[in-house]
Amino acid sequence: MGSISVTVNGTVHTSEVEPRLLLVHYLREVLDLTGTHVGCDTTSCGACTVILNGAAVKSCTLFAVQADGGKIMTIEGLANNGELHPLQEGFWEKHGLQCGYCTPGMIMSAYDLLQRNPDPSEQEIRNGLSGNLCRCTGYHNIIKSVQFAAEKMRS
Amino acid sequence: MTTSAFEYHAPTSVSDAVQLLAQHGENAKLLAGGHSLVPLMKLRLARPEVLIDLGKIESMAYIREQGDGLAIGAMTTQTQLETSDLVKSRAPMLAEAAGMVADPQVRNVGTIGGSLAHADPAGDLPAVVVALAAKLVTSSTGDHRTIEADDFFVDLLTTDLRPTEILSEISIPGLPPHTGTAYAKFGNKASHYAVVGVAAVVTVGADGVCQSARIGVTGAGPKAVGAASAEDALTGSNLDDSAISAAAGLAGDGITDFNEDVHASAEYRAHLVTVYAARAIRAAASRAS
Numbered sequence: 177m178g179s180i181s182v183t184v185n186g187t188v189h190t191s192e193v194e195p196r197l198l199l200v201h202y203l204r205e206v207l208d209l210t211g212t213h214v215g216c217d218t219t220s221c222g223a224c225t226v227i228l229n230g231a232a233v234k235s236c237t238l239f240a241v242q243a244d245g246g247k248i249m250t251i252e253g254l255a256n257n258g259e260l261h262p263l264q265e266g267f268w269e270k271h272g273l274q275c276g277y278c279t280p281g282m283i284m285s286a287y288d289l290l291q292r293n294p295d296p297s298e299q300e301i302r303n304g305l306s307g308n309l310c311r312c313t314g315y316h317n318i319i320k321s322v323q324f325a326a327e328k329m330r331s
Numbered sequence: 332m333t334t335s336a337f338e339y340h341a342p343t344s345v346s347d348a349v350q351l352l353a354q355h356g357e358n359a360k361l362l363a364g365g366h367s368l369v370p371l372m373k374l375r376l377a378r379p380e381v382l383i384d385l386g387k388i389e390s391m392a393y394i395r396e397q398g399d400g401l402a403i404g405a406m407t408t409q410t411q412l413e414t415s416d417l418v419k420s421r422a423p424m425l426a427e428a429a430g431m432v433a434d435p436q437v438r439n440v441g442t443i444g445g446s447l448a449h450a451d452p453a454g455d456l457p458a459v460v461v462a463l464a465a466k467l468v469t470s471s472t473g474d475h476r477t478i479e480a481d482d483f484f485v486d487l488l489t490t491d492l493r494p495t496e497i498l499s500e501i502s503i504p505g506l507p508p509h510t511g512t513a514y515a516k517f518g519n520k521a522s523h524y525a526v527v528g529v530a531a532v533v534t535v536g537a538d539g540v541c542q543s544a545r546i547g548v549t550g551a552g553p554k555a556v557g558a559a560s561a562e563d564a565l566t567g568s569n570l571d572d573s574a575i576s577a578a579a580g581l582a583g584d585g586i587t588d589f590n591e592d593v594h595a596s597a598e599y600r601a602h603l604v605t606v607y608a609a610r611a612i613r614a615a616a617s618r619a620s
Contacts, residue, residue, distance in 0.1 A: 178339060195339035195382070217332055219370055220521060222436060231410065231439040237369045238440070241339050242362075242386055285436065306523075307434025 180244040184209065185253030193240050200224040202240035203250060211251035211280050215309070222308030225281035226250050232288035234307070251280035254287070262328040263287060263321070272321030274312035282308050286322045294330055298323070332373035341384040345391065345470050345499060348383055353472045353495050355381045361497060362386065363406060363445030366437050391444075391499065394418060399505025405444020405498050410435070412443060422503050423618075424512035424530060428459045431516060433523050447483070448498045450490045450554060452590060453524040457484055457555030459514055460501065461547030462530035468500040469493075477502070487553040507543075510534040511618030515611040516550070517603050519594055525550035526595050527603040529558075529582065531611035533565070535619040541565050544578075546612070551604050552586040560584040561608060570616045575609055582608035 181190045184207060191206055203209045203226065215223030217236050224236040227249040254261040263283045266272065273279045282305060289296060289304030296304060301322050302315070310318060342348040352359055360379035362368060363386070371377040385391060391406035394415050401421050403412070412418050412429035419426045432438055432446070432455050446456045447467065460467070460480040467483050469476045469492060476496065483491050492498060506512070516528035530547040544565040546558040560581040568574035583589070583604040589597035 194336070196334045196336055198333075217373070219366060219433075219437065222434070225436055232436045233440050234436045237366055239339070239365075239369070241341070242365070242384060244341070245387075288435065288439075304435060307436045 180241055182243050182246055182248055184248045195241050197240045198236055199238040199240045199243055200235035209250050209252050213277055213280055222281040223278050225284040227284055232285050262325040266321035266324035270317050270320040270324050272318045278310045282318055290326055334372035335378040337379055338381045341387045343387050349470055349472050349497055351383050357494050359383050364441040366441045367449040401503045403501045406442050409438035409441050424514050425459055428455045428514040443501055444498045450484055450488050452487055452553050453550045455525050455528050458528050458530040458547035458549035461555050461557050462532050462545045463503050466502040467498055469496040470499040471496045481557055484554040507534050509619050511615040513611045513614035515607045527551050527600055527607050529607040529611040531615040533615040533619050539569055541568050541570050548604055551600050552588055556585055558582040575612050579605050579609035
């Protein structure tokens, strides 16, 4: 066991963890932040995407110890005092989800994209979300959701 | 999936890392971005007793001018390569290929050193460093070694690195004037791994004649290789369609054992090499002026 200290959604957590504990399991099972999902568990589907030190990462392919000293944002950290983030609002308004399983990862990847590129083209959105799989919507409404958020965040 | 248990070390300097590696030897694996190693550990195909995480060594991530070329720290991520103005201007093919690796989340974590040292036969960057004639610099408790990219890849997932060595820097020579580069690949639809990828560097004289060419091929065989026959055929040619087709047809000549798996037969891979070599050469030639 080793001690790690991470800041998750603005709160510092210090925990004793086994080195082989994956970051996604640390978030879900130790910190009880179950908004981050385990999908494929093989670095393909992106359901486990969180923001680590400013960049989107797949938390099923990182050990929690690798995040020691880092800053993490999960889907739970997006809304501000109950007010939905424009991305969350966009997925609501544009029906960007059906079952919702991929949604937290989609939103965190889109968050990373819009940080780097506030006015992406449709193709840039598709490329930005190429590490996230959705089996319900066929992606069209997800693209519209991100376009909605990008426009709202620019205004 | 859970990996087997391991002892974890996170050194903050290269000297501490090489000491740990010397101490633990073959029981240890180095962890760079881990996006090749961790999946293997989750499947228990790799069960290292000790993991030495290079992720906390800030001095291993850099992109610097070196003469008219570049010196790149092994822990530089693919996203950093893809977005670096310095890489785009001095080794544009490296930025292009880095941007074609996997997906944005993987590129945010995956590193150039990890990709090269892992030597996955379907990795993109091995073909690029072969075509760019990069030199790979190692660190250990002994001397530094410099290994030519051509000699670095030995076999499937096997490099010339010794058990006590860390790949620490990738040194990329400057490109001559009137040189174009391009990387073209046929990627797997889910993983984006290269079923076949071809990197081309083409230098063109004022008369339109090809003065020199270097070609690297990945995905086709057990390791990334140069394509000497195609390079020879291209050099001295006028780079018209028939010259490019003839040279591209030779790009798989040095590969005797084409990979064969669920993604592509050996015969199909051999065909893809000629197609993607032609695309890479044509794009490189068009960028050379």
